[in-house]
Amino acid sequence: MITNRLPALDWVTEDKEIEKLSKDYYWFSPLLKQALDDKRAEAVVRVRTREELAAVVSECVKTKTPITIRGAGTGNYGQAIPLQGGVVIDMTAMNRIVSIERGMATVEAGCKLLGLESAAHAKGFEQRTYPSTFRMATVGGLFGGGFGGVGSINFGPIYAPGNVLSLKVMRVSETPEIVELVGDECLALAHAYGTNGIIVELTIALAPKQHWNETYASFPSFDAAMRFGAAFSAAPALAKKQCGIFASGFTKYMLLLKKQLTPDLPYAISLVADSGEAAYRGLVAAHGGTVNHFASAEEAASRGRYAHEFCWNHTTMHVLRLDSTFTYLQCILTDPVKQANALYEAMNPRVMMHFEFIRDAEGAIACGGLPVLKFESREQIDRDIATFEANGAYVMNPHVYEVEEGNSRQIDPKQVAAKQRFDPLGLLNPGKLRGWQHRNTL
Ligand SMILES: Cc1cc2nc3c(=O)[nH]c(=O)nc-3n(C[C@H](O)[C@H](O)[C@H](O)COP(=O)(O)OP(=O)(O)OC[C@H]3O[C@@H](n4cnc5c(N)ncnc54)[C@H](O)[C@@H]3O)c2cc1C
Numbered sequence: 001m002i003t004n005r006l007p008a009l010d011w012v013t014e015d016k017e018i019e020k021l022s023k024d025y026y027w028f029s030p031l032l033k034q035a036l037d038d039k040r041a042e043a044v045v046r047v048r049t050r051e052e053l054a055a056v057v058s059e060c061v062k063t064k065t066p067i068t069i070r071g072a073g074t075g076n077y078g079q080a081i082p083l084q085g086g087v088v089i090d091m092t093a094m095n096r097i098v099s100i101e102r103g104m105a106t107v108e109a110g111c112k113l114l115g116l117e118s119a120a121h122a123k124g125f126e127q128r129t130y131p132s133t134f135r136m137a138t139v140g141g142l143f144g145g146g147f148g149g150v151g152s153i154n155f156g157p158i159y160a161p162g163n164v165l166s167l168k169v170m171r172v173s174e175t176p177e178i179v180e181l182v183g184d185e186c187l188a189l190a191h192a193y194g195t196n197g198i199i200v201e202l203t204i205a206l207a208p209k210q211h212w213n214e215t216y217a218s219f220p221s222f223d224a225a226m227r228f229g230a231a232f233s234a235a236p237a238l239a240k241k242q243c244g245i246f247a248s249g250f251t252k253y254m255l256l257l258k259k260q261l262t263p264d265l266p267y268a269i270s271l272v273a274d275s276g277e278a279a280y281r282g283l284v285a286a287h288g289g290t291v292n293h294f295a296s297a298e299e300a301a302s303r304g305r306y307a308h309e310f311c312w313n314h315t316t317m318h319v320l321r322l323d324s325t326f327t328y329l330q331c332i333l334t335d336p337v338k339q340a341n342a343l344y345e346a347m348n349p350r351v352m353m354h355f356e357f358i359r360d361a362e363g364a365i366a367c368g369g370l371p372v373l374k375f376e377s378r379e380q381i382d383r384d385i386a387t388f389e390a391n392g393a394y395v396m397n398p399h400v401y402e403v404e405e406g407n408s409r410q411i412d413p414k415q416v417a418a419k420q421r422f423d424p425l426g427l428l429n430p431g432k433l434r435g436w437q438h439r440n441t442l
Helices: 015-020 030-036 050-063 113-122 139-145 183-189 222-234 248-253 274-286 297-302 312-322 336-347 378-390 413-422 434-438
Strands: 043-046 067-070 087-090 097-101 104-108 125-127 164-170 178-182 198-208 212-218 240-246 267-273 290-296 326-328 331-333 354-359 365-369 372-374
Touching: 015 043, 050 067, 050 087, 050 164, 050 198, 067 139, 067 198, 097 113, 104 113, 113 125, 113 139, 139 198, 164 183, 178 183, 183 413, 212 274, 212 297, 222 240, 222 267, 222 274, 222 336, 222 354, 222 365, 240 248, 240 312, 248 267, 248 312, 267 274, 274 290, 290 297, 312 326, 312 354, 312 372, 331 336, 336 354, 336 365, 336 378, 413 434
Parallel strands: 043 087, 067 087
Antiparallel strands: 097 104, 104 198, 125 198, 164 178, 164 198, 212 267, 212 290, 240 267, 240 354, 326 372, 331 365, 354 365
């Protein structure tokens, strides 16, 4: 047993805990639930230092043991679930903030976003983009498995060039060395589910800290709400950080937002700086909307929840908590108002439309979509994906655990090349990177 060979390490011994640390939020998808329920690690270790990490990796190489890297385990695609057993390496104790200076933060990969945010605030900065799970998620997990979220309306996905500046990556070998990647070189490890290198440290760009207000507005129609979102995102001088648009069907599932929403009306949840308040109110009124709530983020925090915890995939979670027969899809709209309206006409109310305004990696205004729907069958999911695609949406299927399905659906030769460089034996999260099977023909 590997645990006996490295007795000084912090191995998880309780069976229940091993099961828990072998799983993530895969259960948002009934199809992934079916496929992954019985998958679990043989051992889980919480590494505290690079030396401990290197010791486990070296031992795994000697014994050809699969390795799955885990941040906080909040991913949705079964990203951190080991398909072939082996060792799960929990990175959350490697969480040091190395430095925050000149608008950049260097952190160990297991650093939690929440802790980084407080430390950045103390120096006058804030994170450019973070997921709605920012209380739990790690910086390494965001880059390895996430997209972005709050702030992506300005800065795009976490992998947009300029957000992540450099990485230190451990190579999986008997003598695991650490290699530094800079700029575009880092991108091959983005959203690769820890299949092609172990990220030990990241340097990310920050934004100047601002005072954010959370605001909820209701609109007379879904079209009006989408048009508001498009105008708000495009307004060049309006300081903003978030804008999600939700079909009216969601209001009955957001039990904690009774005061902030008008029942059965579509709504927008936005983050606006103090300087943006008048422009924001003007845009809401111009689209026939009503501002139901406008208050500082501190006020929301004092009530225990931020507005973004009702956005992104938290929206899906609030619905699932009340009715577990729902599930969701994920997509990108490149022509948001036109495509969202067409999808709404074709699928509402069976599919509840939810779109988040973002910039794509090239800077164009787009929407990330997380529509929520009743789960019927795999065939129904496939038909719904086809309808989304027929209306111009680009779907990232959240019911499949392969890296390629959560990205461009194509094998990315750069991801595979990085795996050849950092994981030549194919031990990292085996079974997730489809391109690895084709490495000799790329
Ligand atoms: C309710 C809910 C809401 C969510 N909202 C958002 C959202 O707004 N935006 C968004 O992008 N995502 C969202 N997610 C998904 C997820 O929370 C985020 O992507 C988060 O950043 C993942 O971080 P984590 O630390 O939990 O990573 P994990 O789930 O632990 O890991 C994710 C992947 O990254 C890999 N990984 C982790 N650490 C490393 C490392 N050091 N080196 C290499 N690979 C590594 C893992 O192997 C795994 O494949 C949401 C999920 C839930 C359940």
